[in-house]
Amino acid sequence: MSAIAFARSPSSGRAFVAQLQRDLTITFRSRADFVNPLMFYVIGIALFPLGVGPGPDRLALIAPGVLWVLALLSTLLSLDALFRRDYDDGTLEQLVLNVDPLFVGVLAKVSAHWLVTGLPLALLSPIAALMLFLPGSAVGALVLSLLIGTPILSLLGAVGAALTVSLKRGGLLLTLIVLPLYVPVLILGAGAVTAAVDGLDPTPQLTWLAAIFALMLTLTPFAAALALRVGLE
Amino acid sequence: MLFDNLDLEVREGDVVELTGPNGSGKTTLLRCLAGLTADFDGVVRHAGAFSYVGHRGGLNLQLTPLQNLRWSAAIEGTDASTSTLSAMLDAVGLAGYELTPCQQLSAGQQRRAALARLQFRDAQLWLLDEPLTALDEAGCALVRQLLERHCAAGGAAVCATHQPLRVAAARACVLGRAA
Numbered sequence: 001m002s003a004i005a006f007a008r009s010p011s012s013g014r015a016f017v018a019q020l021q022r023d024l025t026i027t028f029r030s031r032a033d034f035v036n037p038l039m040f041y042v043i044g045i046a047l048f049p050l051g052v053g054p055g056p057d058r059l060a061l062i063a064p065g066v067l068w069v070l071a072l073l074s075t076l077l078s079l080d081a082l083f084r085r086d087y088d089d090g091t092l093e094q095l096v097l098n099v100d101p102l103f104v105g106v107l108a109k110v111s112a113h114w115l116v117t118g119l120p121l122a123l124l125s126p127i128a129a130l131m132l133f134l135p136g137s138a139v140g141a142l143v144l145s146l147l148i149g150t151p152i153l154s155l156l157g158a159v160g161a162a163l164t165v166s167l168k169r170g171g172l173l174l175t176l177i178v179l180p181l182y183v184p185v186l187i188l189g190a191g192a193v194t195a196a197v198d199g200l201d202p203t204p205q206l207t208w209l210a211a212i213f214a215l216m217l218t219l220t221p222f223a224a225a226l227a228l229r230v231g232l233e
Numbered sequence: 234m235l236f237d238n239l240d241l242e243v244r245e246g247d248v249v250e251l252t253g254p255n256g257s258g259k260t261t262l263l264r265c266l267a268g269l270t271a272d273f274d275g276v277v278r279h280a281g282a283f284s285y286v287g288h289r290g291g292l293n294l295q296l297t298p299l300q301n302l303r304w305s306a307a308i309e310g311t312d313a314s315t316s317t318l319s320a321m322l323d324a325v326g327l328a329g330y331e332l333t334p335c336q337q338l339s340a341g342q343q344r345r346a347a348l349a350r351l352q353f354r355d356a357q358l359w360l361l362d363e364p365l366t367a368l369d370e371a372g373c374a375l376v377r378q379l380l381e382r383h384c385a386a387g388g389a390a391v392c393a394t395h396q397p398l399r400v401a402a403a404r405a406c407v408l409g410r411a412a
Contacts, residue, residue, distance in 0.1 A: 011310060018307030022296070029295040029334075090289030091304075093269060097285055098308045105308070233270050 012104045019095070019105050023112035026085075033081060034116050037074040041121055044070040045128040056133040063132035064142070064193035070128075071121050071146055071189075072153060072182050078117045079157040080174060082109060083165045083228065092165070096232055103221035106228070110151075110158045110221070118150025134197070141196035141206070148209045149189040155213075155220040156181045162227035185212065235261055239275070241406060243358065243391060246384045248400045251393040253408030259393035260288065262408065263360050266391060283358035284309075288366070290347030294336035298322050298346040301335065305350040313353055325349045325375060340367035351379060359383060359390040365398070 027034050048066055052058055086092035099105035125146050126139050134142065160178035164170030192205035235258035243249055251259045264270040266277055267285040292301050299318055306313045313321075322331050325345040335343055344367050351359060364376050373396070380390055380400050392398060 014310070015308045018304050022293070022300070022304045025300065026293060026295050085293075088289070089293055090287050090291040091293055093285065093287055093289070094291040094305065095308060096269070097267060098305075098310075233272055 012099075012101065015099045016104050016108045019099070019108035020112050023109055024115065027112065027116045033078070034120075037078045037117050038120055038124060040077055041070050041074040041124065042128060044073070045131050048132060060133040060135060060197070063129065063134040064138070064190045064197060066132060067125060067128055067134070067142060067193065068145075068149075068186055068190040071125070071150065072186055074121060075117055075150065075153040075157060076175060076178065076182075078113070079161045079178065080164075080171050082113055082158060082161040083231075084161070084170075087165045087231075092228065093232060096228060102225040102228065106158060106162070106224045107221045110154050110224075113158070114151050114154040118146070118154055121150060122146035134193070137199070138193050138196035141202040142193045144206060145189040145192040145202070145209060148206060148213055149185050152185050152209070152213050152216050153182060155216040156185075158224040159220050159227060162224040162231060165228065165231040185209065188212070236408060241391075243389045245357075245387045245389055246402060247389045248380055248384055248398065248403040249389075249391045250398055250400075250403045250405045251391060251408060252395070252405060257408040259408055260362055263287075263362050263391065263393055267360050279358065281357040282355065283360055284351055284356040285360040286347055286351065286362065286364065288362045290343060291350075292335050292343055292347050294343075295334055297332050297334055298327055298338070298349065299331040301346060302349055306353055309350075309353065311353045321349050321352045322346070324352065326371065341369055341372055344368055345372060345375070348376065348379070351383075357388050359388065359392075361390060361392040361394075363394060364392055365394055365396045 045066065048062070049059060052062065083092060086095065095105045096102060122143055125142050129139050129142055157178050160174045160181075163177060164174045167173065188205045188209050192202035192209070195202040195205060239262070241249065251262060253259055261270065263285070265273050267283065268277070269285075291305070292298075296304075299315070299322065302318045302321065303313075303315075306318065319331055322328065325348055327342060327345055327349070330338060330342060335346060338346065344364075348364060359380075365373050368376065377398060377400055380392075380398065381402070383390060384400075384402050
């Protein structure tokens, strides 16, 4: 074998792109990871007309809350795998050792997670809204609130997933850590949709969501990176 | 406590063979050296960059060896073309398996794929945890060759191992429960 000399020139941008590309490739290789949360979302929504009764008025009343609660639960369902598989196969160690600053790698993983869970959920939500007789005038607010809100769910979830990465059965603990943090997002998201249903302007709630998103985008990658380092010990 | 009064100096050209019974702290020592564990009193000083290949190899089994290697190259900050990466896989005996998902490879081939990334990176120090696990005769010879080349080029390595490395420059460091 020939000795190949390489210059080491770490670049955060390249690490980000490579990590994002890798995670997306893996997700499309194992389609179950990608499809499960979406199936859970649609099936969960489909159960409500059966449980509550098919009356359009009653369903429309609970639709904003149900649509958001299920988006939250399906995100939660997908979180456990965020760092767990990388932890099990040793790639997480490599990420921690090589990507400096580590939050870039975390941000890439969270972005990939959102692209394959939050984004499809938001795009799928108009169909789910149809099943619950959500008034057409509120569908825009629903999609928009999910587009702004689901990245927050992925970002906050990453902190929980990082904290529980070394636990064999961290699922329940992850839920306990993350769910309370999700409450404001749920209230604002469902609030935006309800406002639109009532013919009010959903902008205030959406603006609050956007503000929370900006805050979480700057804080949670650091927190998750720190939690990963601790989790690997 | 796993070890006390441990003083290990690794110089250019050194191969340190960490041996000792199961549970004597070989992996823990390597993780201390790599900075993956901070749960110790003492100081670890590095003169340069290092590469770490743990007993979990750091391969995603759904990706191919080539995809894994490309990812390693990117996060380690090395620029390598596909042909260079393929040449590296050739060098560890994986020619023809570049595009086979790692889960279809044997344990030995997976270990080879994990070791392939030692070839890039100007890392002076290699920290290897059981590099010979699952490898056949030719694979062990390959690791020996990699180590000898690396040391001849001024590198150094610390290997935790149960099988003798049989590298000429190796010196032993035996961990064990003190009487």
